[in-house]
Amino acid sequence: MTSDRNDRNVIWFDGYVKREERNKKYGHKSGVVWLTGLSASGKSTIAHHLEKKLFEEGVKVYAFDGDNIRHGLNSDLGFSPEDRRENLRRIAEVAKLFVDAGIIVLAAFVSPFKKDRELVKSRFSKDEFIEVYVKCPPEVCELRDPKGLYKKARQGLIKGYTGVDAPYEEPENPDLVIDTTKLSVPEAVDLLYDYIKKRGWLEA
């Protein structure tokens, strides 16, 4: 790809509605809750149930997950390490726009590589980012396998599948660990809800 115009010609436009005004009007802070974990660990399920709970309480919230993003914005990307990185870079930038728009983003992505998660995290300040490790052993995820993808990966029909023939690097210092072999979905949702509340995000 070519760039005909120099970066210095692009001037940031501050806009007339500030994020702080949105936070005040909506009655809560905005930020990103990033759920990382293996496929079938329960990330998306927790994210979407929490989305519903928060929405019903009047919180402006939106859940991203690997599947709906990969159908549109990132439909040009595959699952090689480079494409996974670009996938996450773009997601982080879109999440920034939502956070600027006053919205709490629940982002559920396998995001298996530590350095890619660090790249995402680096785009946000500490008080607007929560890293959640949705923990579940690969053998349990593989038993769940709701989309039959582990099976396909074992058969060699999918290559580079995290937990089968591609690594997952566990977070070393996540803000919260949710062990989905020990908690039910409602318990996991409540745990995360309480943590977000404790962090002060549910007030302006």
Added chain:
Amino acid sequence: MTSDRNDRNVIWFDGYVKREERNKKYGHKSGVVWLTGLSASGKSTIAHHLEKKLFEEGVKVYAFDGDNIRHGLNSDLGFSPEDRRENLRRIAEVAKLFVDAGIIVLAAFVSPFKKDRELVKSRFSKDEFIEVYVKCPPEVCELRDPKGLYKKARQGLIKGYTGVDAPYEEPENPDLVIDTTKLSVPEAVDLLYDYIKKRGWLEA
């Protein structure tokens, strides 16, 4: 870029909060108002003033413009025809997410090529997309030149600048034309506001 995994393995996740529920809760519809026109035609100014007006009325609204998107999501793209196309493709996909989240998007982009605008439009239904042509002759835009970019383009310091050495294809059938040589900013904002209202977007 390589794709190791087949598209059919990506399953759309419907989520638990439907767009219709958001529209109902927020008291208005969601959709995209796309403002196309030359640099310095007044697109961003109109978008950001309208954003403020709608925000103050309680509408969930967010303005995108070329500059803030190009700093983040599309910082890897330049201004060649291919990059302009990819720039707009991604913007359309991000706008889709915002619309799904119940938000009215005000998108101000030069978007000089008809086929690229058609690509954007094709991602939305007729009742969720408004095309606005912000009309201003190139010689007037060049006199305004708030960022000094026309001057740089004339000096050859910027190549492929729309209105100088790259074409702008006028929309043939926009929903609304705003002639910024005839209307003040408040008049332009009111015109667009009234049009959005007439289209029924400001009620659920």
